[in-house]
Amino acid sequence: MNADIHSQTAQSTVLITGASGGIGADLARVFARHGHRLVLxxxxxxxxxxxADEISASAQQRPLIIVADLAQPQSIDDIxxxxxxxxxxxxxxxxxxxxxxxxxxxxxxxNEQIEMIDLNVRTLTALTLRLLPDIIQTRGRIMNVxxxxxxxPGPAMAVYYASKAFVLSFSQALSVELRPHRVSVSALCPGVTAxxxxxxAGMxxxxxxxxMPSMIVAEAGYKGLMAGKRVIVPGFANKVFSLLPRFVPTSWLMAAIYRIQAKRKS
Ligand SMILES: NC(=O)c1ccc[n+]([C@@H]2O[C@H](COP(=O)([O-])OP(=O)(O)OC[C@H]3O[C@@H](n4cnc5c(N)ncnc54)[C@H](OP(=O)(O)O)[C@@H]3O)[C@@H](O)[C@H]2O)c1
Incomplete structure (x- = not known):
């Protein structure tokens, strides 16, 4: 743990979207354990x-809960x-x-596929842009999952893969733009997570x-974010997998992904 981590714990407030389960709930547990105040x-x-009950049993402050449907544009103003x-x-x-x-x-x-874009892309971008002034002023951090x-490209899950390509590209570019402000931006890129x-997803x-257990993903995310890593890929096999586009033709990769996704459909 470096000095930066210590300087950003007790006083910083973290807003986590999708904190009611899975990776988001475990990220909340990890941030709370490190002394951050939370908005869930x-x-x-x-x-x-x-x-919030579970976290407040051991943390100094109860997380602030905000119930919102983030696929609705109005939700950003409400939050x-x-x-x-x-x-x-x-x-x-x-x-x-x-x-x-x-x-x-x-x-x-x-409509459901468009809703995916609304949540995975539009809301993520809107929340980031609207909170940027505060994040810059407090020399904070951003982690986009x-x-x-x-x-x-992901045949048989085309819109989802494309939405996540946006998240990775946006996060990487933003990390360069915000470096002079000493704000780090990380893209957390998990593989299959329980x-x-x-x-x-209908799998x-x-x-x-x-x-991978979601707590392992959350721990890797927290560690990478606090170390200012631009791209965080938890797990060795996932890291290797993420490098394949450098060595394998896209047409081969897409054929393999198509087969994998088709098998996963329930
Ligand atoms: N699990 C994997 O294999 C995997 C792999 C790579 C990346 N990811 C990414 O990891 C992130 C977290 O997913 P997860 O695996 O933890 O799945 P999850 O268990 O289904 O959790 C999704 C979270 O998002 C919230 N959410 C969904 N729709 C929402 C909406 N319209 N408004 C507000 N909140 C909403 C859910 O809460 P409510 O239902 O209470 O709203 C829940 O807290 C996602 O971005 C996903 O794409 C997952």
């Missing part, structure tokens, strides 16, 4: 309340207003909320057979 956002109030009302200033933003859908773009519901999917993701249970 998701739609499921009962899950957020239970997590900022609730933070202002509670006199909370965000210095670390974790854009984690997101979902995927497995299947051919032509077969999947068009992308995916190993960000490194490839969470509610697979059920929501079979076999898809999670070798999944």
């Amino acid at each position: 956002v998701a739609r499921s109030q009962h899950l957020l309340d239970a997590l 900022l207003e609730k933070c202002a009302q509670a006199n909370v200033r965000i210095s670390i933003l974790v854009n984690n909320a997101g979902f995927g859908l497995t299947g051919l773009a032509v077969d999947l519901d068009a 992308a995916s190993i999917a960000a490194f490839f 969470s509610g993701f697979q059920l929501r 079979s249970l076999a898809a999670v057979a070798n999944a």
Whole structure:
């Protein structure tokens, strides 16, 4: 743990989207353990309340809960207003909320695929841009949860892979722009992780057979974020996988991914 980590714990407030379960809930537990104050956002109030109870049993301060549907554009204003009302200033933003859908773009519901863009791309961008002045002023940090999917085009999950490619590209570019302000931006790129993701994506249970526990992903994310790493890929096999586009033709990769995704569909 370096000096920067210590200087950014007790006094910094972290906003985590999609904190009601999976990777987001474990990120909340990790940040709380390191002494950060928390603002937790998701739609499921009962899950957020239970997590806030669990965290406040050992942390000094109970997390602020904000129930919001982030696929709705209005939700950004609501979140900022609730933070202002509670006199909370965000210095670390974790854009984690997101979902995927497995299947051919032509077969999947068009509106649901657009909703994926709304959540995975538009809301992530809007929240980042709206919170940037505070994050710059407090020399904070941003972590955007992308995916190993960000490194490839993904037939049979086309919109999801493309949405995560946006998250990776946006995060990397922003990290260069914000370096003079001493704000670090990290893209967390997990591989298959045990969470509610697979059920929501319409994948079979076999898809999670070798999944990484979400706490391991969260720990790697926290460590990488605090070390100012631009791209964080948890796990050796995932790291190797993320490098394949440098050596393997895209057409081969897409054929392999197509086969893998087609098998995963429940
Ligand atoms: N699991 C994997 O294999 C994997 C791999 C790579 C990347 N990822 C990425 O990791 C991130 C977290 O996913 P996860 O695996 O932890 O899945 P998860 O268990 O399904 O968690 C998703 C979180 O996002 C929230 N969410 C979903 N839709 C929302 C909405 N409209 N408004 C507000 N919150 C919403 C959910 O809360 P509510 O339902 O309560 O709103 C939940 O807290 C996602 O960006 C995902 O793409 C996951």
